[in-house]
Amino acid sequence: IGQHLYHYPQVESTQDIVHQLAKEGKPHGTVVIADEQVKGKGRMAREWHSPEGKGVWMSILLRPDLPPVQAPQLTLLTATVLANVMDKRSALVPSIKWPNDILVHHKKVAGILTEMQAEQDRIQYVVLGIGINVNQEDGEIPSMIAHKASSLKMESGEKWDIQEFVQSILSTFEKTYDSFIEEGFQEIKQEWERYGYKIGEKVTISTMRRDFKATLLGIEADGALLAKDEQGEMEKLYSAEIHWGE
Numbered sequence: 697i698g699q700h701l702y703h704y705p706q707v708e709s710t711q712d713i714v715h716q717l718a719k720e721g722k723p724h725g726t727v728v729i730a731d732e733q734v735k736g737k738g739r740m741a742r743e744w745h746s747p748e749g750k751g752v753w754m755s756i757l758l759r760p761d762l763p764p765v766q767a768p769q770l771t772l773l774t775a776t777v778l779a780n781v782m783d784k785r786s787a788l789v790p791s792i793k794w795p796n797d798i799l800v801h802h803k804k805v806a807g808i809l810t811e812m813q814a815e816q817d818r819i820q821y822v823v824l825g826i827g828i829n830v831n832q833e834d835g836e837i838p839s840m841i842a843h844k845a846s847s848l849k850m851e852s853g854e855k856w857d858i859q860e861f862v863q864s865i866l867s868t869f870e871k872t873y874d875s876f877i878e879e880g881f882q883e884i885k886q887e888w889e890r891y892g893y894k895i896g897e898k899v900t901i902s903t904m905r906r907d908f909k910a911t912l913l914g915i916e917a918d919g920a921l922l923a924k925d926e927q928g929e930m931e932k933l934y935s936a937e938i939h940w941g942e
């Protein structure tokens with residue numbers, strides 16, 4: 697991972713560049729990093745604010761020999777890698793909000809965008825986008841989201857060395873990915889649940905069909921969130937929003 701690394705001062709989105717490189721046949725582990733994105737993409741067609749030099753804006757090309765149903769595991773794997781590295785490098789206590797937001801002090805500091813190209817029942821390639829708010833200061837997070845988003849600097853009080861941080865993410869990613877390919881998802885699942893936000897606690901879950909109170913139990917190998925509602929019924933959720941507090 698990161699043997700082929702492209703670093704750009706400014707791009708629209710590192711995701712698009714990696715899709716392009718994938719189509720040109722670039723190998724597994726190719727990485728694109730930018731200092732700034734002017735059209736950063738978040739999940740659900742949202743924008744991802746990516747100001748110059750303030751964060752980790754990168755996309756990794758993966759070519760796993762796996763069926764498409766296993767793609768969500770790669771996202772969960774990446775979330776555990778990010779949580780692990782933040783945990784090791786600071787006194788911060790990161791948690792993972794299902795499916796793949798990294799929170800510190802209940803605010804989002806990082807997100808993951810997984811895009812897949814599949815043919816029949818094989819993954820052709822995956823573009824794994826990682827966005828981490830690192831060195832933004834108070835007032836540099838867009839005001840619309842300032843109540844729920846933050847940066848590592850704002851939460852830790854320290855400035856982070858972005859290049860060093862990227863290096864540890866890539867090396868931890870490589871180790872974790874290799875052991876996932878060799879040994880399967882079980883260990884990742886345990887790691888994920890160790891960092892899982894509100895696991896074992898009561899929250900409100902909104903789905904397309906209904907809103908209900910439930911206790912979060914953990915995740916399944918297919919990436920689903922497992923919860924138990926107040927009637928004791930188990931729910932497996934593939935798409936939902938989690939709320940807490942009032």
Ligand code: BTN
Nearest residue numbers: 709736737738739754807825827
């Ligand atoms: C989310 O939480 O909505 C996912 C955010 C993913 C942002 C990263 S930044 C690098 C890569 N390039 C993009 O345009 N998006 C991802």
